[in-house]
Amino acid sequence: MSHILSLIKKELRELLTPATILPIVIVALLFASLGGLTGGAVEDALTAPPKIAMVNMDDGDFSQIYLDVLADFDDPLVFYSSEESDIEAALAEMKAEGAMATIVIGSDYSSTIENGSRANITIYWNMVGAGMFSSMSTAPVDMMIINVSTQTTHKLIESGMPGEDSGIITSPISYESTTFLGDKELVGVGPAEVSAFLQGQSFMMPLLIMIVIVMLGGIIISSMGQEKENKTLETLLTLPVSRTTIVSGKLIGSAIVGLIFAGVYMLGMNYYMEGLMSMAQDMELAELKLGITETAIVGLMVALAILCALGLCMILGAFAKNYKAAQSLTIPISFLAVIPFFVVMFTDFVNLPLMAQVVLFIIPFTHPMMAMNNMIMGNYELVYYGIAYLVAFNLATVMVTVRLYKSDILLTGLATTLSGGPLGRLMRKR
Amino acid sequence: MDALVVRDFHKSYGKHVGVDGISFNVKHGEIFGLIGPNGAGKTTTLRVLSTLLTVTSGDLVVYGKSVVKEPNEVRRIISYLPEDAGAYKNLTGRQYLDFIASFFANGEDRRKMVVRGIEISGLNERIDSKVDTYSKGMTRRLLISRAIMTNPRFAILDEVTSGLDVVNASEIRQIIKEMARSGVTILLSSHNMFEVEHLCDRVALINKGKIVAEGTPSDLKRRYNTTNLEDVFTKVVKG
Ligand SMILES: Nc1ncnc2c1ncn2[C@@H]1O[C@H](COP(=O)(O)OP(=O)(O)OP(=O)(O)O)[C@@H](O)[C@H]1O
Ligand SMILES: [Mg+2]
Numbered sequence: 001m002s003h004i005l006s007l008i009k010k011e012l013r014e015l016l017t018p019a020t021i022l023p024i025v026i027v028a029l030l031f032a033s034l035g036g037l038t039g040g041a042v043e044d045a046l047t048a049p050p051k052i053a054m055v056n057m058d059d060g061d062f063s064q065i066y067l068d069v070l071a072d073f074d075d076p077l078v079f080y081s082s083e084e085s086d087i088e089a090a091l092a093e094m095k096a097e098g099a100m101a102t103i104v105i106g107s108d109y110s111s112t113i114e115n116g117s118r119a120n121i122t123i124y125w126n127m128v129g130a131g132m133f134s135s136m137s138t139a140p141v142d143m144m145i146i147n148v149s150t151q152t153t154h155k156l157i158e159s160g161m162p163g164e165d166s167g168i169i170t171s172p173i174s175y176e177s178t179t180f181l182g183d184k185e186l187v188g189v190g191p192a193e194v195s196a197f198l199q200g201q202s203f204m205m206p207l208l209i210m211i212v213i214v215m216l217g218g219i220i221i222s223s224m225g226q227e228k229e230n231k232t233l234e235t236l237l238t239l240p241v242s243r244t245t246i247v248s249g250k251l252i253g254s255a256i257v258g259l260i261f262a263g264v265y266m267l268g269m270n271y272y273m274e275g276l277m278s279m280a281q282d283m284e285l286a287e288l289k290l291g292i293t294e295t296a297i298v299g300l301m302v303a304l305a306i307l308c309a310l311g312l313c314m315i316l317g318a319f320a321k322n323y324k325a326a327q328s329l330t331i332p333i334s335f336l337a338v339i340p341f342f343v344v345m346f347t348d349f350v351n352l353p354l355m356a357q358v359v360l361f362i363i364p365f366t367h368p369m370m371a372m373n374n375m376i377m378g379n380y381e382l383v384y385y386g387i388a389y390l391v392a393f394n395l396a397t398v399m400v401t402v403r404l405y406k407s408d409i410l411l412t413g414l415a416t417t418l419s420g421g422p423l424g425r426l427m428r429k430r
Numbered sequence: 431m432d433a434l435v436v437r438d439f440h441k442s443y444g445k446h447v448g449v450d451g452i453s454f455n456v457k458h459g460e461i462f463g464l465i466g467p468n469g470a471g472k473t474t475t476l477r478v479l480s481t482l483l484t485v486t487s488g489d490l491v492v493y494g495k496s497v498v499k500e501p502n503e504v505r506r507i508i509s510y511l512p513e514d515a516g517a518y519k520n521l522t523g524r525q526y527l528d529f530i531a532s533f534f535a536n537g538e539d540r541r542k543m544v545v546r547g548i549e550i551s552g553l554n555e556r557i558d559s560k561v562d563t564y565s566k567g568m569t570r571r572l573l574i575s576r577a578i579m580t581n582p583r584f585a586i587l588d589e590v591t592s593g594l595d596v597v598n599a600s601e602i603r604q605i606i607k608e609m610a611r612s613g614v615t616i617l618l619s620s621h622n623m624f625e626v627e628h629l630c631d632r633v634a635l636i637n638k639g640k641i642v643a644e645g646t647p648s649d650l651k652r653r654y655n656t657t658n659l660e661d662v663f664t665k666v667v668k669g
Contacts, residue, residue, distance in 0.1 A: 231516035235576075238480045238510040239533045242502050408483050412443060 017325075024331075050140035053079035053090040053102040060110020062119070065151050066103065069144055094126050095180065101125050101141045113152065114161065118168045125179040125191045128351060138191045149173045182377035198373065203345060206369035208265050209302060210341040213309045213365060216258045217333035220310060223254075224317025225326025233410065243405040247398065251310050258306045294375045297383065301368035304390035308364040309333065311397025318404045321413050340366035350379065361386075364393045431493075433458045433584055433615035434479070439488035441474050448474040450639035451488070456617055456632075461610045463630035464619040465659075467667055470636040472619040473513055476588050479617070480510035492584055509582035513589045513619075515573050516561075523557040523564070523572050524548065527579065534580045547579035550605060552598070566593050574602055578609060585609065587618040591625060603629055623659040633659070635666055642666050 050070070054077060056063050070076045079086075079093040079102075087104060094102045102124040112119040123145075125138060152172045177190040186194060227233040236246065312333055320326035340363055343349070349357060349370050360366045367386030374382045404410065434456040441449040449471040456462040464472045477483045479490050481501040489496050495503040517526045527547040531540045548557050551571050561569065570593045577585060590606070591599040599622075606629060610616055620626050626633060627647045635643040635650075643650060643666050647659055654662045 230519060231512065231514055232518055234477075234480075234482055234510070234512040235515055235517075235530075235573075237482055238505060238508065239530070240502075240506040241533060406484075411477070411482055 049073040050076050050101075050144045051078060051097070051099045052076060052141060052144075053094040053097075053099050054105070055081050055084070055087050055090045055102065056105045057082055057084055057107040058105050058109035059107075060114070062110040062113045062152060062155070063105050065148050065155070066105070066144075069147050069151065091124055091180075094124070098128065099126060100138060103141075113156070113172055116161075116165065116168065118172055118174050121173065121175045123175050123177050125177060127179055127181045127191050127194060128348070145173065145175065182379070184376070184378070198376065199345075205298065205302075205372055206341045206344050208262065209305060209365060209368055210337045211265065212258060212262045212306065213337040214330075214334045215261060216254065216306065216309055217313050217337075218327070218330045219257065220250075220254045220313035221317045221320055221326045221330050221333070222323060223250075224314070225320040225323040228320065228410075229322040237405075237410070244402050247314065247401050247405055250314060251307070251398070251401075254310050254313075255307060258310065259303070262302065262306065294372075297375070297387075298368060298371050301371050301383075301387060301390065304387065304394065305365050305368045307394050308390060308397065309337070311394060311401060312336075314401045315397060315404060318401070318410055319413070336363050337365050339363060340369050344369045344373070348373070349382070350377075361389065364390055431458050432456065433460065433493060434462075434617065435491045436475075436479075437489050437491070439475070439478070439490055440486045441471070441478055441483065442486045447639055449478075449636075452634075452636065452639070452641045453488075454634050454641060454644060456615060458615055459610060459613050460631045461606065461616045461618065461629055463626045463633040464617070464636060465621070465623070465626055465633060465663060466636035471639040472636055473588055475636075476510070476586050476617070476619060477512075480508060480586055481505055482510075507582065508584045508586055509577045509580050510586045511573060511577040511588060511590060513592070517569060517572055517576075519562040520560065522560055523551065523553055526561060526572065527551075527557075527576060530576050530580070543579050543581075547575045550575035550578055552601065567595060567598060570594055571598060571602075574605075578605060582614060585614055585616045585618075587616065589620060590618050591620070591622065599625070623663060627659045635663065637667055 050073065052070075054066065056066070059082070078097040078099045079090045081090060087102075090102045090104075093099070104122040104124070106119075106121070109119050109121070123141070125141075127138075149172060153170055156169055156172065176188065179186045179189050179191050179194050181194055227236065237243075239246075313330075316329045316333065317326065320329050340360055343352070343356075343360060344366070349360060349366075352360070367383075367390055371383050371386065374380070374386075432455045436452060436454050438451050438453055439449060440447075440451050452471075452475070454462075464475065466472055474483070478485055479492070479497060481497050481504050485498055489498050491497075492504050493507055495507065497504050517523075518529075521529065524544065527544045528540070531543040531547070534540075535543050551557065551574075553568060553571065556564070556568065561572070564572065574587075574590065577587065587606070591602055594602060603625060606616060606618075618629070620629075630647060632646050633644070633650060634641050643653075643662070645653065650659065650662045651657065654665050656662055656665065
């Protein structure tokens with residue numbers, strides 16, 4: 001019995017080191033903050049009151065129902081007019097106010113319903129993001145239309161003028177959609193369709209980036225760990241080359257591996273993308289396809305992000321005393337890749353609170369992941385800032401890495417180096 | 431001319447002192463031995479000299495180049511054999527030697543360097559097996575040949591023959607002697623007093639990070655009135 005106890009004790013002491021505990025703590029903290037982030041986005045989407053602009057050219061009873069339904073909310077109309085010539089103004093106001101939609105009701109609306117036909121309205125949707133929950137921002141308006149439709153049915157039955165067609169009585173309203181996405185106007189397409197298409201297109205790229213970064217991180221950090229475990233590092237560092245050359249050699253070597261990875265995945269993805277693209281050709285969504293310039297920009301950002309990942313791995317790898325420590329060090333890198341992936345998938349950068357935006361912006365992998373959507377939305381500024389940030393980040397990591405390679409940390413580990421430095425003195429004072 | 435000048439060199443690992451202020455000189459073409467008990471500071475000195483670690487204070491100057499100010503220059507002059515080094519497991523012995531040679535020579539010179547390395551290694555046909563399949567002694571010979579084949583001006587060898595059998599060790603000692611005769615300066619550490627006595631022109635005995643005795647082996651034996659270095663070692667360390 002005491003044998004197994006001492007074995008268990010030894011195992012725990014080997015496994016529960018700061019190097020293994022820290023990543024887990026980080027992961028837990030990340031989960032907590034991630035939950036807050038996406039949870040908030042979903043809740044907002046579902047409970048927000050409808051905020052709309054309206055052009056109502058009908059002076060009959062039935063269009064009044066819209067106003068009655070809206071009256072239940074606190075000031076939901078950002079614009080109201082009964083003049084057809086005001087539609088442009090209504091759309092402008094909708095965008096300026098960040099309203100969800102503009103509802104346009106024709107002058108024959110009430111008479112059409114009274115005649116036992118189905119009345120048609122036009123809804124201009126203002127899509128403010130491209131994430132999975134962005135289409136949800138239309139939910140309050142959808143709910144409102146359903147509400148109006150139900151009340152219209154009641155009114156029809158109560159007033160004893162039901163037409164012959166029961167289908168029309170239970171569903172007296174239909175609508176046509178036009179969606180505004182960034183600076184694009186997509187006639188005849190609803191937000192749900194746009195969202196579905198964008199997801200197909202913008203889901204794969206972040207997924208690809210995430211997979212490549214996670215795998216690459218593992219490889220680089222482990223290779224650093226192995227150099228130490230196999231005792232090849234000392235020889236390498238005494239060869240007649242500068243530290244910068246060694247760091248660059250490692251970076252470029254692993255970058256090639258990373259690009260090969262990315263290439264292989266891209267090849268597989270190509271097939272999937274082709275299917276999507278042909279779908280876009282059939283629909284009014286063709287406008288959402290990325291052009292050559294945009295594709296090149298995304299490619300550049302992916303390459304820069306891979307370099308950032310490598311730089312981070314080199315820095316973390318410097319602290320990996322051996323293979324085991326190296327493996328737990330890959331966890332933070334993986335999480336840096338997973339967080340923006342989920343955020344980009346579920347919600348949208350522009351819709352997030354400032355704090356979350358700052359955090360996401362700092363994570364370099366966010367930028368290529370959201371580049372596609374940003375360009376579709378016309379947010380080129382965010383794309384260019386992203387590229388600038390990625391370049392700066394890369395320069396910084398190379399500088400830090402070279403410094404680390406010049407210090408003792410590589411060979412003596414973090415604890416020894418720190419205990420002599422200002423940080424170590426600080427910690428000892430506690 | 432002095433090949434190496436060590437001036438009041440200190441090295442601390444955090445608050446732990448590894449080397450506590452040592453000074454010595456090594457002359458050109460000399461074989462200089464560092465001896466001392468475990469944890470005395472031998473490896474620390476050799477690592478700092480090889481530019482792997484930074485000094486805490488003081489300086490080490492190799493052929494006029496300071497490890498503090500010109501580490502890149504120092505690396506061009508030296509060749510360092512760590513006390514327990516390894517080689518890349520996925521390479522064959524030949525590939526490993528060629529990898530190292532590529533940093534020191536080109537074309538025909540590089541090819542000749544590898545041929546010389548293979549000769550020193552004594553691995554014969556096993557030179558084309560993966561390093562992964564080598565025994566401890568075989569790996570050690572590969573690494574020794576790597577350190578020697580590059581014709582360094584200054585070779586730093588930490589426990590050079592540790593792990594080698596009697597025959598292999600004596601062969602390597604022979605090679606080291608020849609190197610010194612051809613003008614290479616050698617600084618080595620060893621726990622084998624027989625080896626030190628036969629190989630080294632001069633010896634420094636380090637204890638607890640300080641040099642406690644220095645001189646030729648015969649000097650030291652005379653001074654401590656013994657017949658071999660082992661007794662000198664014991665007397666000095668045990669006080
Ligand atoms: N990475 C390290 N972190 C902290 N202390 C270290 C480190 N490396 C060496 N030391 C300390 O420095 C001192 C000198 O060690 P060093 O390795 O130079 O001894 P040595 O003379 O080579 O011993 P040996 O004969 O056992 O190889 C020892 O007290 C050791 O504990
Ligand atoms: Mg040692």
